Amino acid sequence: MRGAVLYAPGEVRVEQRADPTIEQPTDAIIRLAATCVCGSDLWPYRGLEPINGPTPMGHEYVGVVEEIGREVKNIKVGDFVIGSFVISDNTCEICQAGYQSKCVHGEFVSATIGTQAELARIPLADGTLVATPGQPGPELVPSLLAASDVLGTGWFGAVAAEAGPGKTVAVVGDGAVGLMAVLAAKQLGAERIIAMSRHPERQELARFYGATDIVQERGDDGVAKIKELTNGLGAHSVIEAVGTQESMMQAIRSTRPGGHVGFVGVCHGVEVPGEELFFSAVHLHGGPAPVRRFLSELIELICNRTIDPGRVFDLTLPLDQAAEGYRAMDERRAIKTLLRP
Structure with a gap:
């Protein structure tokens, strides 16, 4: 063969x-x-x-x-x-x-x-x-x-982040898994879905799958934009679909206290500062879907x-x-x- x-x-x-x-x-x-x-x-x-x-x-x-x-x-x-x-x-x-x-x-x-x-x-x-x-x-x-x-992985990311009715969901990553996470959040009943993307064609597909907002900024600027869109609190549910240090910290920092991060990007060189995680009061769950x-x-x-x-x-x-x-x-x-x- x-x-x-x-x-x-x-x-x-x-x-x-x-x-x-x-x-x-x-x-x-x-x-x-x-x-x-x-x-x-x-x-x-x-x-x-x-x-x-x-x-x-x-x-x-x-x-x-x-x-x-x-x-x-x-x-x-x-x-x-x-x-x-x-x-x-x-x-x-x-x-x-x-x-x-x-x-x-x-x-x-x-x-x-x-x-x-x-x-x-x-x-x-x-x-x-x-x-x-x-x-x-x-x-x-x-x-x-x-x-x-990719669909099953995005779906697990949304489930791990506890996306659902009444929730604001943010998705970090606009690759195939991130776009499938948008789809999953929509199907799970999320009220608002924020896709983080800089690429017009991916933004268009994210909107097709259910994104209500697009954030182009990354890192600290991206976090600030999420906070701006959520009355300074952060999203209820954030799906991390990249696997880098920057994307993981962006996801954690974009989540409100008591919120949930579902991480499904394959991690490479990611080190989460223990003290920051402790005081963030967020739930962190994920891994291979x-x-x-x-x-x-x-x-x-x-x-x-x-x-x-x-x-x-x-x-x-x-x-x-x-x-x-x-x-x-x-x-x-x-x-x-x-x-x-």
Whole structure:
């Protein structure tokens, strides 16, 4: 099969890789209908995370089941399925508490799988994969793909921040996850949603998803603007969707006492001053999103045409042009690249 492999910072090649096979009786093999480039893929692409030799890339995926292990019961060959970027059994105590991303048997869909490819082996298929009701039309595939990571991650950010009716929600970050957090806050009933963005095309999409206000300022100026919009108090709920020191502190400082920060940006070099956190009196919760917790609900919302997260993909390319998809996102010419195997 063909698959994208990162050889060094800035060097992505699409090359022949061995077809996956059933290795455990709980595995499934799926033929990918669509995959994509994630913002977190840009960390190693930019040389900000080390790689140990050629690394198969990709962790977001939808497709049709081609083969299952003998112990797989919940899905069958021919099903169209979506899975989380974290493999989980969905039965352990941690999964049952709603934190499948920390499953006791969990593993990240990473170099051992690499879903920017034509085929993928998904371990613990019964716990990880969810089938759609019938075969979706091609117009729904991008939205279902978004549910595999960015939509579920933005949704978790909004849930962790306790976005809801009567709340003012601020979203730090205007990438795909931040835009999905805007969508989630809207669906959860937030009264006011402030998107922090400097880019007109992203501002437009944020408004489409439910943003009522746009703040272009960053850092201390951004915090001051949030305070100005909230009678000096700060937002009830703030979603941090970047993962840098500046974005985390901007999120904490934009939150009113007693409010909630949901952080879902993959942290790099973030150090929260303990004394400031103590006296801020804010709740802080987040981490890798338990996408599996939300998949059934998100699939229903998408199939009912209640939400349209697929609009976050503003560049679609064949898999063979994966390198251009990475470049476009790295240069901020694209919000998120969808790849068609």
